[in-house]
Amino acid sequence: MNIISDVNILLVSPNLSSFVARDLKILRERHNVVVRFVNHVNPFRFLGDIRTLWKSDLLFVWFASIYTFPLVIAARLLGKRIVTVVGGYEAANKPELGYGSARSRFLRTLVRRILAMSDQVLAVSRSSELHIQRNLAVASSKIRMLYHGFEDITFNTDDPKTPKVVNVGQLSDETWKIKGIYDFILVAEQMPDIEFIHIGGLRINVTAKLGRPLPPNLRFIGQVPFEQLGQYLSTAKVYLQLSRHESFGCSVAEAMLFRCIPVVSNAAALPEIVGDCGIIIESREAPDVVDAVRRALAMPESEGDRARQRVRAHFSYERRRDALLQVINMLAPK
Numbered sequence: 001m002n003i004i005s006d007v008n009i010l011l012v013s014p015n016l017s018s019f020v021a022r023d024l025k026i027l028r029e030r031h032n033v034v035v036r037f038v039n040h041v042n043p044f045r046f047l048g049d050i051r052t053l054w055k056s057d058l059l060f061v062w063f064a065s066i067y068t069f070p071l072v073i074a075a076r077l078l079g080k081r082i083v084t085v086v087g088g089y090e091a092a093n094k095p096e097l098g099y100g101s102a103r104s105r106f107l108r109t110l111v112r113r114i115l116a117m118s119d120q121v122l123a124v125s126r127s128s129e130l131h132i133q134r135n136l137a138v139a140s141s142k143i144r145m146l147y148h149g150f151e152d153i154t155f156n157t158d159d160p161k162t163p164k165v166v167n168v169g170q171l172s173d174e175t176w177k178i179k180g181i182y183d184f185i186l187v188a189e190q191m192p193d194i195e196f197i198h199i200g201g202l203r204i205n206v207t208a209k210l211g212r213p214l215p216p217n218l219r220f221i222g223q224v225p226f227e228q229l230g231q232y233l234s235t236a237k238v239y240l241q242l243s244r245h246e247s248f249g250c251s252v253a254e255a256m257l258f259r260c261i262p263v264v265s266n267a268a269a270l271p272e273i274v275g276d277c278g279i280i281i282e283s284r285e286a287p288d289v290v291d292a293v294r295r296a297l298a299m300p301e302s303e304g305d306r307a308r309q310r311v312r313a314h315f316s317y318e319r320r321r322d323a324l325l326q327v328i329n330m331l332a333p334k
Contacts, residue, residue, distance in 0.1 A: 007031040007332045013062035014039035026321045038067045064114040076117045081331040084118040088247030091131035102135035125269035128247040149320025153257045164195045164236040168251040172203040180242025186286040188218040233258035238296045256311045259304030261296045277307040
């Protein structure tokens with residue numbers, strides 16, 4: 001296959017999440033990329049984006065949403081190629097949690113239209129690929145599965161692991177249940193001898209949401225720079241993720257790179273990421289999770305080494321880079 005360079009790409013996303021930033025870095029290795037953050041309706045900004053799209057060869061969309069819909073239509077009318085990466089929300093159907101575009105007839109139809117107009121639909125896990133097919137009725141021939149990719153992390157492996165349990169992610173009304181934050185707190189309450197730490201942006205008052213004081217062994221750190229995050233993960237023995245839905249689980253994979261032993265719920269892509277490392281639990285009932293966490297804390301540190309090697313082997317930056325550039329190469333104007 002001839003390698004094509006210097007394709008003009010317009011990348012649109014609601015924000016520069018870590019995984020979007022990695023894709024941007026990959027695309028800029030070989031191509032010219034302009035980035036637009038689209039997270040609200042702005043007619044004047046849209047006109048400017050149309051001018052940028054006119055000069056582009058390809059539209060690269062992160063998340064199929066009502067905000068990216070107009071640009072996808074414009075790209076189709078202008079004859080531009082379109083690549084859409086589907087996140088967790090678009091393909092999920094969790095009416096009991098009020099989560100997922102697929103639970104709403106309007107949003108499901110909108111997402112399906114975006115994917116129908118796309119030349120290539122990218123899923124980030126086998127689980128996500130299955131949800132796209134089942135909940136959005138997208139043909140498997142149109143979907144390509146590309147796992148997220150993570151650059152290897154260097155850190156002082158001589159730092160001893162301590163009996164700490166960590167969770168990472170934004171804390172909001174939406175993530176309270178879907179990401180298992182409430183369950184995380186309940187487990188911490190039943191393990192007063194173990195330190196629990198949550199790291200990530202705080203968009204709600206945790207104590208007010210819980211309706212009672214937090215246990216003294218639990219800390220909510222808030223958002224920290226990646227270097228400081230690494231300090232917490234490099235010394236924590238266990239990473240606990242009790243999500244009810246995950247299209248991938250980037251925080252789990254990053255923790256595994258720091259040799260944390262993962263304890264995760266059997267939900268969507270989480271078992272796919274963890275594999276035979278750590279512990280996959282069927283129940284989120286606090287006593288069952290407590291038992292799993294204590295078993296993980298008792299495991300030898302070699303289990304953390306196995307978790308790290310799994311991410312390096314299956315979810316490397318290089319694997320996503322090569323596959324993503326191949327997608328662009330196939331769609332680029334010849």
